[in-house]
Amino acid sequence: MFKAKVYVTTKANVLDPQGAAVQQALHTMGYAAVDDVRIGKYMELTFDTTDRAQAESELEQMCKKLLANPVVEDYRYELED
Amino acid sequence: MFKAKVYVTTKANVLDPQGAAVQQALHTMGYAAVDDVRIGKYMELTFDTTDRAQAESELEQMCKKLLANPVVEDYRYELED
Numbered sequence: 001m002f003k004a005k006v007y008v009t010t011k012a013n014v015l016d017p018q019g020a021a022v023q024q025a026l027h028t029m030g031y032a033a034v035d036d037v038r039i040g041k042y043m044e045l046t047f048d049t050t051d052r053a054q055a056e057s058e059l060e061q062m063c064k065k066l067l068a069n070p071v072v073e074d075y076r077y078e079l080e081d
Numbered sequence: 082m083f084k085a086k087v088y089v090t091t092k093a094n095v096l097d098p099q100g101a102a103v104q105q106a107l108h109t110m111g112y113a114a115v116d117d118v119r120i121g122k123y124m125e126l127t128f129d130t131t132d133r134a135q136a137e138s139e140l141e142q143m144c145k146k147l148l149a150n151p152v153v154e155d156y157r158y159e160l161e162d
Contacts, residue, residue, distance in 0.1 A: 001116075007123050022124075025147060031139050035082075035127040042088050042123035043103075048116040058112050066106060 002047040002055045006077040008068045009040035043067060055079060083128040083136045087158040089149045090121035124148060136160060 010016045016038050023037040045062075047055040056079055068075035091097045097119050104118040126143075128136040137160055149156035 009123065009125070019124075022147070026143060029143075029146065031143060033128045033130040033136065033139065034143075035129040036125075037127075038125045040123045040125075042090065042121045043100075044090070044117075044119040044121075045115055046117040047114045049114040055114065058114065062107060062110075062112060062115075065110065066103070 001081075002049065002052065003080045004043075004045040004047065004055070004059050004077055005080070006043040006045065006059070006063065006067055006075060007040065008043070008063075008073050008075045009038060011072055011074055014072045040073070041067075052079070052081075082162075083130065083133065084161045085124075085126040085128065085136070085140050085158055086161070087124040087126065087140070087144065087148055087156060088121060089124070089144075089154050089156045090119060092153055092155055095153045121154070122148075133160070133162075 018039045019037040022039060023034055026034045049055055059077055059079065063075045063077065064070060100118040100120045103120060104115055107115045107118070130136055140158055140160065144156045144158065145151060
């Protein structure tokens with residue numbers, strides 16, 4: 001069994017309206033020290049296999065094909081035993 | 082300046098339809114080894130302050146009030162210099 005933690009974030013040069021909206025809300029709530037907010041996806045996947053290489057290569061493919069949009073998003077992941 | 086990384090996930094006993102849909106799609110794509118998928122939010126916030134205690138206490142309040150829904154979500158965060 002492996003557990004993958006996947007982090008998908010919008011690329012730095014891509015506008016993040018959701019982040020801007022949250023930042024605005026936080027300022028309205030009085031949290032003026034908040035300078036920038038970026039919002040992305042955090043996913044936890046469990047792999048029912050004992051083959052780490054298989055899990056890693058499949059995870060890379062999944063990120064490219066489904067979990068992240070390579071045009072506007074970056075992704076990184078951690079694979080734990 | 083501090084950088085906060087916030088992870089918001091649905092509580093373990095709460096149904097995650099988005100995660101179930103992604104798991105189904107991954108199986109359809111041939112990734113049968115994927116056993117469970119949980120999808121949450123990943124946020125990066127920048128604090129324009131030098132007071133770590135202030136950043137930490139405000140971050141805790143923000144999570145409780147806005148960034149996470151304490152009824153169905155858990156949150157954790159890391160605060161970096």
